[in-house]
Structures are given as structure tokens and as C-alpha cells.
Amino acid sequence: MKQFLIHYLQHVAFEGLGCIETWAKNNGHSLSSTKFFEEDTLPGLNDFDWLIIMGGPMGVYEENQYPWIKAEREFILKAIEARKTVIGICLGSQLIASALGAKVYPGKKKEIGWFSLTKTKEGKKNSLLSEIPEEFISFHWHGDSFELPDKAVNLLESEACINQSFLYGDKVLGLQFHLEVTPDALSLMTENGRHELIEDDFIQNENEILNQAHHCNASNEYLIAILSKLSD
Numbered sequence: 001m002k003q004f005l006i007h008y009l010q011h012v013a014f015e016g017l018g019c020i021e022t023w024a025k026n027n028g029h030s031l032s033s034t035k036f037f038e039e040d041t042l043p044g045l046n047d048f049d050w051l052i053i054m055g056g057p058m059g060v061y062e063e064n065q066y067p068w069i070k071a072e073r074e075f076i077l078k079a080i081e082a083r084k085t086v087i088g089i090c091l092g093s094q095l096i097a098s099a100l101g102a103k104v105y106p107g108k109k110k111e112i113g114w115f116s117l118t119k120t121k122e123g124k125k126n127s128l129l130s131e132i133p134e135e136f137i138s139f140h141w142h143g144d145s146f147e148l149p150d151k152a153v154n155l156l157e158s159e160a161c162i163n164q165s166f167l168y169g170d171k172v173l174g175l176q177f178h179l180e181v182t183p184d185a186l187s188l189m190t191e192n193g194r195h196e197l198i199e200d201d202f203i204q205n206e207n208e209i210l211n212q213a214h215h216c217n218a219s220n221e222y223l224i225a226i227l228s229k230l231s232d
Contacts, residue, residue, distance in 0.1 A: 002231060003028045004085075004101075010035045011056030011073060011091060014188040018180030019220040020052065023227055036068050042075050050085040051076070053092030055178065057105075057193065059144055060091070060098045073099045079192045085171045085230055090142050092168070093174030100149035100168060109146040111160040112196060113204030115140055115227035117177065123155035128167065131225040138219050139178040139209075146174070160202040173230070179223035183213040213224060 006029050008017060017024075017031075032048065034040040045059050053076065063069045077099040078087050078129045088096040094104045122183055145161050149168055156165040164176045181189075190197070190206045197205055 003030070004049040004231070005032070005047065006032045006050040007032045007034070007043055008052040008054060009033070010037070010054045011058065011215065012037055012192070014185075014192045015055045015090075017052070017054070017183065018178075018182050018185045019223060020180050020227070021223050027196075036066075036072070042071065044083070045078060045082050048084065050087070051079045053088040053095055055085070055090030055092060055141070059103045069095075069113045069215035080168070080172055082215075083171065085189070086173070087136065087227075087230070090176060090178060090181060091144075092175050093114065094144055094146050096168070096172060096174050097149050097166070097210075099141050100152070102149040102152075104144055105146075106143055107161060109160050109202050110143040110196065110200060111158065112141040112142075112193075113140060113202070113209050114138070114215055115158055115202065117156045117158050117164055119158055120179075122153040122230060123165070126155055128154070128155045128226055128229050129155060129174070130229075132222045136218070136222065137212075137215050138185070138222075139181045139215070140176070141178065141193065141196075142176055143196075158229045165229070171173050171230070173226070179219045181219060182216055184211055186210060186216070 006024055034042050058066050094205055098104050114137050116137055123129050148166055152166040152168040154166055155164050168175045200217050
């Protein structure tokens, strides 16, 4: 496997790389970061090979509250135009979609907890997902959704959200859900987001979320399979 310079954008302290950090270190990849909650600066385009954009509770349309969003979105578009590998998780996927001109909007239902995902017709034939079952369970924590960018293909869907993952070209991937999550990350996310865990159709309570932490192992394996294919 080639070794890459991986830069990641982190929006809140409690949503980090999860299993991506272990995968990167095990494969000799270098890691650097921009942590917006610490007012870090963005790197130059020549300083990284991969860009990974993490999640967070804010929306891409909240520029007035989070003024760095505009610069981040512009930076993401420049990275895509420079043919970098770009991966967005949850908020990160929404930022990629927005950078590519697609609409991001509040969904009809929040989706928080462990719920099933199903491959679309495009997802079933895409080699990036070839080592992943046609239906599987992953962790979700999002209230917003996105329209597909032009020329992107939808790979996965769930009962609550039809656009769960998209591939733009061969190097830009959006994942609305959290394959990277570890048991420790679950604890941090529930601790910091308890106010959102209200009874609804697609919202599990804290105990339901934490008691299904055993799903983390399979989720991490699926993400590592995707990252390995993107590394080829």
C-alpha cells in the first residue's frame, strides 16, 4: 500500500477520526489536522494527499454562527479540483455536497442510533463497496440531508434517508453515517448530544445506542475495506 499524507478537518472535540487513526498509523500514513474549535489554519494544497472531513452538530448553512464554514467549503472544492482523495463523514459529506453545488437541508426526521443501510443499484455494482454486505447496520447521527451533486452516484440508502452515500468521480466519497465510530467515540457523542435524544421514529435512547457498541467492529472493518480500496 502506498503511504499518504492525510489531513483531516475536525469541527468539535468529541468527533475525531475513530478507527481511521488506527488504520492510518498501521499503514504508515502521516496525519495532520485542522481543528476549527482551536482556530487552526488550513494547509496548502501541496501539504497533503488525502483530505478527510469529520462530523459535527452544526449545519453547512450556519455560516453566521460558524464563520469558518465558508472558507472550509471553498478549501474542499479546491482539494477536489486538485484531484485529491476527499472523504466526508456526516457533516463532512454535507460540506462536500455543498461545495459541489448541491442543496443541504434539514431532513424530515433525525436519524440517531444504529440503523440499517442498503446498497442502491449503483452501490451493488461499485467496486468500492464490494467487500460490504448489501444490507448492514451502522451508526447514524444527523438531522440534515443533501441532494446529490451533479455527476455523483448514490451508493447507499436507509429508511429515513434516501441519500446516505455518494461517489463523485473516483476519489471523492461522502458518507452520511459513522463507520469510523468506536465504543469510546460513542460515549463521547452521547455525552455531548443527550439533548437530541428525544423519542422519535429514528432516534434511539442512550442505553440503546451504547448497548449496541458491538456493531463498531464490523463498521470499522467496512470502512477499512473502503479506505484500502481508495489507497490502491
